[in-house]
Amino acid sequence: MTKQFxxxxxxxxxxxxxxxxxxxxxDLLGELERVLTANDIEGDEPMVTVTVxxxxxxxxxxxxxxxxxxxxxxxxxxxxxxxxxxxLKEKALQWKEESEVRLHQKIVRSGQVLEVTGDxxxxxxxxxxxxxxxxxxxxxxxxxRGIAHAGVKGNKDTIIAASLMAPSQLRIAEVISRSPDHxxxxxxxxxxxxxxxxxxxxxxxxxxxxxxxxxxxxxxxRVSHG
Amino acid sequence: MGEAIVITSGKxxxxxxxxxxxxxxxxxxxxKKVCLIDTDIGLRNLDVVxxxxxxxxxxxxxxxxxxxxxxxxxxxDKRFDCLYLLPAAQTSDKTALTAEGMKQMIxxxxxxxxxxxxxxxxxxxxxxxxxxAGADKAIVVTTPEKSSVRxxxxxxxxLEQEEIEPPHLVINRIRNHMMENGxxxxxxxxxxxxxxxxxxxVADDDEVIKxxxxxxxxxxxxxxxxxxxxxxxxxxxLGESVPLMNLxxxxxxxxxxxxxxxxx
Numbered sequence: 001m002t003k004q005f006x007x008x009x010x011x012x013x014x015x016x017x018x019x020x021x022x023x024x025x026x027d028l029l030g031e032l033e034r035v036l037t038a039n040d041i042e043g044d045e046p047m048v049t050v051t052v053x054x055x056x057x058x059x060x061x062x063x064x065x066x067x068x069x070x071x072x073x074x075x076x077x078x079x080x081x082x083x084x085x086x087x088l089k090e091k092a093l094q095w096k097e098e099s100e101v102r103l104h105q106k107i108v109r110s111g112q113v114l115e116v117t118g119d120x121x122x123x124x125x126x127x128x129x130x131x132x133x134x135x136x137x138x139x140x141x142x143x144x145r146g147i148a149h150a151g152v153k154g155n156k157d158t159i160i161a162a163s164l165m166a167p168s169q170l171r172i173a174e175v176i177s178r179s180p181d182h183x184x185x186x187x188x189x190x191x192x193x194x195x196x197x198x199x200x201x202x203x204x205x206x207x208x209x210x211x212x213x214x215x216x217x218x219x220x221x222r223v224s225h226g
Numbered sequence: 227m228g229e230a231i232v233i234t235s236g237k238x239x240x241x242x243x244x245x246x247x248x249x250x251x252x253x254x255x256x257x258k259k260v261c262l263i264d265t266d267i268g269l270r271n272l273d274v275v276x277x278x279x280x281x282x283x284x285x286x287x288x289x290x291x292x293x294x295x296x297x298x299x300x301x302x303d304k305r306f307d308c309l310y311l312l313p314a315a316q317t318s319d320k321t322a323l324t325a326e327g328m329k330q331m332i333x334x335x336x337x338x339x340x341x342x343x344x345x346x347x348x349x350x351x352x353x354x355x356x357x358x359a360g361a362d363k364a365i366v367v368t369t370p371e372k373s374s375v376r377x378x379x380x381x382x383x384x385l386e387q388e389e390i391e392p393p394h395l396v397i398n399r400i401r402n403h404m405m406e407n408g409x410x411x412x413x414x415x416x417x418x419x420x421x422x423x424x425x426x427x428v429a430d431d432d433e434v435i436k437x438x439x440x441x442x443x444x445x446x447x448x449x450x451x452x453x454x455x456x457x458x459x460x461x462x463x464l465g466e467s468v469p470l471m472n473l474x475x476x477x478x479x480x481x482x483x484x485x486x487x488x489x490x
């Protein structure tokens with residue numbers, strides 16, 4: 001008997017398809033189609049989510065689409081995700097880019113915007129009317145009186161921390177919070193992050209952050225979340 | 227070789243022109259040869275504050291467009307031989323002024339004058355850019371109000387991109403009783419936010435308005451709080467170290483300052 005290219009595992013969360021990573025892609029597609037039609041699911045069953053694991057095989061976008069197409073032909077199957085152990089160098093460099101801490105030493109004044117890819121470490125103030133933007137976390141060693149926008153590409157796990165927190169607005173991903181209408185002095189050593197249960201930004205002392213939450217940089221996040 | 231200093235603020239009405247007129251007068255009092263340039267085309271008033279309005283024949287646009295020589299447009303002050311004004315145009319097309327033209331003109335003036343003070347228009351558009359183009363240094367004027375501090379911050383950010391020395395700060399129109407009550411921003415807070423060197427503070431004084439309505443800068447008067455403040459700033463520009471004026475003390479303090487200055 002020849003080696004089997006497709007292994008199906010049933011879990012509580014749906015099906016897991018483990019695809020062989022040494023055979024030719026066409027053979028794999030062929031067998032996938034055969035296996036799925038053979039195990040056709042009956043009409044009344046609910047939709048089943050499928051996780052596809054392709055091991056050490058790198059698939060192009062076109063090949064990935066073919067895989068999805070093949071699986072989707074079975075009306076009851078929904079592709080949740082396709083995971084691979086390998087990525088392109090290009091992508092790895094991009095991850096690295098997005099996970100680096102960018103050190104800046106300046107005052108971001110009214111009307112100025114400081115935008116970085118990755119985490120921002122600013123040694124200096126953000127004045128009222130100034131804005132700092134990062135795809136990762138924002139750490140301000142100084143007074144944050146302007147606007148800070150962390151996780152600008154949609155990452156809700158990011159945080160904003162400042163030596164003196166007195167911002168006019170905090171934004172994390174798409175969530176926005178603004179300062180109260182009455183004048184405030186600002187709070188020393190504070191940070192803001194998204195409370196996922198309420199989907200709004202909450203403030204906390206920086207010292208307590210270690211207990212409630214770990215600061216992941218973009219690289220760790222990527223690896224753990226795929 | 228002289229030094230060109232632009233006086234700017236971003237926001238209008240904080241006292242740029244008053245500051246320019248009084249610093250020019252104070253520097254002239256200290257025997258420096260000073261040229262004031264008004265770059266607020268269409269809304270000139272440095273000539274009014276100095277009381278020289280009736281002497282204007284040519285203006286800055288005429289010079290740039292080479293309708294007259296630079297020397298012809300310069301107006302000698304009626305009180306000093308060492309103070310001159312180059313007035314702004316009132317009616318001409320303001321696009322006539324270019325950064326390049328300003329630079330050339332100021333370089334020419336620097337040969338003859340110790341200090342060239344450039345009075346900048348409000349805003350951050352072309353007028354501001356022209357005014358800053360030829361400057362070596364900048365003085366940012368603000369008042370203890372949030373809006374003017376915000377605009378000063380913006381201007382400082384823009385000035386930092388120019389090839390000039392870090393700007394210095396003048397806080398104008400300080401009302402001591404409001405500051406004490408906390409109804410106005412405190413000097414320390416303003417300096418902390420703007421984080422540039424403080425060149426001087428000027429108290430709000432009715433005399434300033436009176437004097438400028440008479441076409442006579444307050445700095446001429448020997449004993450008002452504002453005139454002393456302006457003269458102190460002028461001395462700091464010359465490199466002297468003069469302590470900041472204590473706003474709380476009244477009469478006795480001024481007598482001391484008078485003695486220290488050795489008033490004429």
